[in-house]
Amino acid sequence: MTTLEKAGPEQTDATRTAPLLEVRDLHVEFHTRDGVAKAVNGVNYSVNAGETLAVLGESGSGKSVTAQAIMGILDMPPGRIPKGEIFFRGQDMLKMSGEERRKIRGQKIAMIFQDALSALNPVLSVGYQLGEMFRVHQGLSKKDAKAKAIELMDRVRIPAAKERVGDYPHQFSGGMRQRIMIAMAMALEPDLIIADEPTTALDVTVQAQVMDLLAELQREMNMGLILITHDLGVVADVADKIAVMYAGRIVETAPVHEIYKAPAHPYTKGLLDSIPRLDQKGQELYAIKGLPPNLLRIPSGCAFNPRCPMAKEVCRTDVPPLAAVSDTRASACHFWKETLDG
Amino acid sequence: MAEAILEVRDLVKHFPLTQGIIVKKQIGAVKAVDGVSFDLYRGETLGIVGESGCGKSTVAKLLMNLERATSGQVLYKGEDITKLSGRALKAVRRNIQMVFQDPYTSLNPRMTVGDIIGEPFEIHPEVAPKGDRRRKVQDLLDVVGLNPEYINRYPHQFSGGQRQRIGIARGLALNPEIIICDEPVSALDVSVQAQVINLMGRLQKEFDLSYMFIAHDLSIVRHISDRVGVMYLGKMVEIGDDEQIYEHPTHPYTQALLSAVPVPDPESREHRERIILSGDVPSPANPPSGCRFRTRCWKAQDKCATEVPLLAVPERFKGADSPAAHESACHFAEEKDVVGAA
Ligand SMILES: Nc1ncnc2c1ncn2[C@@H]1O[C@H](COP(=O)(O)OP(=O)(O)OP(=O)(O)O)[C@@H](O)[C@H]1O
Ligand SMILES: Nc1ncnc2c1ncn2[C@@H]1O[C@H](COP(=O)(O)OP(=O)(O)O)[C@@H](O)[C@H]1O
Numbered sequence: 295m296t297t298l299e300k301a302g303p304e305q306t307d308a309t310r311t312a313p314l315l316e317v318r319d320l321h322v323e324f325h326t327r328d329g330v331a332k333a334v335n336g337v338n339y340s341v342n343a344g345e346t347l348a349v350l351g352e353s354g355s356g357k358s359v360t361a362q363a364i365m366g367i368l369d370m371p372p373g374r375i376p377k378g379e380i381f382f383r384g385q386d387m388l389k390m391s392g393e394e395r396r397k398i399r400g401q402k403i404a405m406i407f408q409d410a411l412s413a414l415n416p417v418l419s420v421g422y423q424l425g426e427m428f429r430v431h432q433g434l435s436k437k438d439a440k441a442k443a444i445e446l447m448d449r450v451r452i453p454a455a456k457e458r459v460g461d462y463p464h465q466f467s468g469g470m471r472q473r474i475m476i477a478m479a480m481a482l483e484p485d486l487i488i489a490d491e492p493t494t495a496l497d498v499t500v501q502a503q504v505m506d507l508l509a510e511l512q513r514e515m516n517m518g519l520i521l522i523t524h525d526l527g528v529v530a531d532v533a534d535k536i537a538v539m540y541a542g543r544i545v546e547t548a549p550v551h552e553i554y555k556a557p558a559h560p561y562t563k564g565l566l567d568s569i570p571r572l573d574q575k576g577q578e579l580y581a582i583k584g585l586p587p588n589l590l591r592i593p594s595g596c597a598f599n600p601r602c603p604m605a606k607e608v609c610r611t612d613v614p615p616l617a618a619v620s621d622t623r624a625s626a627c628h629f630w631k632e633t634l635d636g
Numbered sequence: 637m638a639e640a641i642l643e644v645r646d647l648v649k650h651f652p653l654t655q656g657i658i659v660k661k662q663i664g665a666v667k668a669v670d671g672v673s674f675d676l677y678r679g680e681t682l683g684i685v686g687e688s689g690c691g692k693s694t695v696a697k698l699l700m701n702l703e704r705a706t707s708g709q710v711l712y713k714g715e716d717i718t719k720l721s722g723r724a725l726k727a728v729r730r731n732i733q734m735v736f737q738d739p740y741t742s743l744n745p746r747m748t749v750g751d752i753i754g755e756p757f758e759i760h761p762e763v764a765p766k767g768d769r770r771r772k773v774q775d776l777l778d779v780v781g782l783n784p785e786y787i788n789r790y791p792h793q794f795s796g797g798q799r800q801r802i803g804i805a806r807g808l809a810l811n812p813e814i815i816i817c818d819e820p821v822s823a824l825d826v827s828v829q830a831q832v833i834n835l836m837g838r839l840q841k842e843f844d845l846s847y848m849f850i851a852h853d854l855s856i857v858r859h860i861s862d863r864v865g866v867m868y869l870g871k872m873v874e875i876g877d878d879e880q881i882y883e884h885p886t887h888p889y890t891q892a893l894l895s896a897v898p899v900p901d902p903e904s905r906e907h908r909e910r911i912i913l914s915g916d917v918p919s920p921a922n923p924p925s926g927c928r929f930r931t932r933c934w935k936a937q938d939k940c941a942t943e944v945p946l947l948a949v950p951e952r953f954k955g956a957d958s959p960a961a962h963e964s965a966c967h968f969a970e971e972k973d974v975v976g977a978a
């Protein structure tokens with residue numbers, strides 16, 4: 295439905311067959327008072343139209359920073375991208391002009407943030423903020439933009455949208471605000487949505503409503519979805535494939551069904567093992583020992599080695615490459631075969 | 637039957653809603669807790685679940701008399717805590733301690749770990765004479781798995797999981813009988829959550845503690861709880877042992893809550909019937925008449941608007957040798973097949 299002319303060069307064969315989005319060997323570092331924090335250290339992942347990629351990792355593992363780099367909203371400085379490529383339909387966005395990137399952001403790629411209250415402007419009505427998308431990007435009149443805003447609010451099931459279009463963000467519940475964020479992200483029917491922990495702040499019943507809505511709209515519009523989360527349950531529910539992050543790297547990628555059955559990386563295995571299971575009631579939970587690393591001093595070799603029950607000498611010296619486990623799977627572990635075999 | 641160490645009877649907490657600056661006029665009340673009754677047995681863990689704002693933390697504070705109850709009783713060994721003050725209250729509080737949700741804000745950043753953990757001794761010097769305190773604090777650090785040499789460090793020098801351990805050490809300082817844990821692991825990463833949960837389990841056995849464990853992660857609650865209470869909008873709607881609640885819930889709200897929990901197993905996606913509740917939780921200042929859940933309940937009938945359902949074993953299950961025979965506040969309580977949280 296976008297009425298704008300195609301921006302950028304003609305489509306070639308390469309751009310047509312390329313994944314919707316592909317991140318290759320992305321590095322991001324922050325120059326802080328205490329030194330250089332290596333937040334992202336070689337991230338590789340890709341997502342196709344209509345596909346849901348879940349990015350799973352503990353807090354500080356670099357999920358959001360990667361997303362910000364894709365969106366082009368990193369704080370630079372202190373942030374810096376020393377290396378890497380981010381292809382959108384085959385074109386490296388890191389090589390584009392600011393103008394070209396701005397066109398993609400918002401219209402082709404939209405983002406949903408964890409905290410809707412701080413992402414929405416508190417002094418503007420929700421209807422105004424939704425309508426702004428159409429006024430700025432599609433040049434609609436105030437009246438038409440408002441009608442569109444109501445339509446969108448309806449679509450994300452805000453009751454009495456017509457009456458509430460003039461309300462301010464704080465007048466809505468957490469779940470409603472998150473649905474309004476979704477509405478805003480959907481407004482221009484983007485090709486890709488990046489949702490950064492969209493339900494982490496919500497109760498489970500509200501989470502179910504929001505995820506349901508997101509999945510439905512994604513299906514309807516055949517969008518790509520990058521879902522950032524630390525919840526193994528949410529991943530199992532909605533993802534097609536998964537990328538597990540640890541200390542700024544992708545340590546394992548796989549189709550979702552396969553990874554839950556047989557993880558090929560000890561960190562993934564540790565996360566899955568620490569889910570409470572019925573037959574373990576009253577017993578100790580499996581716990582990954584130790585703490586996530588300090589990004590100013592990432593351990594040499596495999597970053598997971600101080601916590602890994604399978605670590606050998608080589609893990610302390612050699613960084614494990616992201617090795618192909620199958621056509622669709624990869625693991626960054628020297629001993630992925632042994633891990634896979636249990 | 638086990639011995640009740642805490643008996644909560646018809647507990648009510650209304651927060652007045654006022655208008656006007658000079659002459660305050662009460663225009664209503666937030667009915668945060670509105671007639672809640674339950675027992676806490678010696679040595680057990682009672683889990684409390686429910687959505688944000690349903691009154692869990694308020695109940696916790698009422699049990700400690702950190703908030704004054706509007707009405708109702710909290711009987712500790714037969715004595716009503718809500719009526720106590722001064723020295724008598726102080727004596728009871730020694731035996732009931734609390735661990736808070738947020739390890740980042742619940743510890744005073746300007747106090748050393750030693751001072752934080754030892755602070756309860758200032759209020760109750762009889763537990764540890766001055767000369768003995770340092771050693772006691774070091775013992776406590778050791779008990780919760782922290783290096784006793786950390787005694788002079790400040791909270792910001794610790795990770796979230798370590799800070800939560802500091803909070804637990806402080807809770808243990810006075811050898812309490814009861815520990816009320818308000819979302820003790822919610823702010824922690826999955827791999828660290830398991831460590832803290834295991835620690836709490838060990839301490840319970842070692843010190844014969846009774847826990848009231850408030851959390852929103854239903855699978856963790858199931859893992860550690862002997863019994864579970866479900867709250868909705870200031871009311872306890874269902875309570876029973878973990879199997880009764882998780883496998884045989886009879887209250888529609890519990891059923892919806894359990895069905896909304898994402899199951900960390902992609903294979904279960906297709907076979908689940910998920911109850912998606914419509915609408916939002918009503919305001920506790922103006923709760924629906926009759927059954928408070930009726931505005932979102934798919935089974936609601938006329939009777940639900942006029943008669944408040946009491947928390948009791950439903951008539952139809954009375955005397956039945958069935959796990960459905962447990963307390964549930966619904967006029968039409970019955971079992972429903974839902975694939976719940978593991
Ligand atoms: N001091 C207060 N004054 C007025 N209202 C309050 C006060 N404390 C709590 N409330 C209200 O009482 C209700 C219950 O709050 P409470 O903090 O007990 O919820 P909760 O179940 O612990 O929620 P959460 O899961 O978000 O921690 C809420 O509507 C809250 O806004
Ligand atoms: N603007 C910034 N300046 C310095 N460090 C930052 C900045 N933004 C993020 N970081 C650091 O980068 C690391 C990864 O952060 P993030 O991607 O937000 O993690 P998460 O996986 O939880 O989303 C963290 O250690 C974080 O503190």
Ligand code: SF4
Pocket residue numbers: 559560561596597598599600602603604605606609614626627628629630
């Ligand atoms: S490379 Fe070594 S330390 Fe790293 S995950 Fe594999 S076995 Fe563990």
Ligand code: SF4
Pocket residue numbers: 887888889927928929930931933934935936937940945965966967968969
């Ligand atoms: S009493 Fe009525 S409204 Fe309330 S839960 Fe039962 S059926 Fe639903």
Ligand SMILES: [Mg+2]
Pocket residue numbers: 357358359490
């Ligand atoms: Mg983040």
Ligand SMILES: [Mg+2]
Pocket residue numbers: 692693694818
């Ligand atoms: Mg609370």
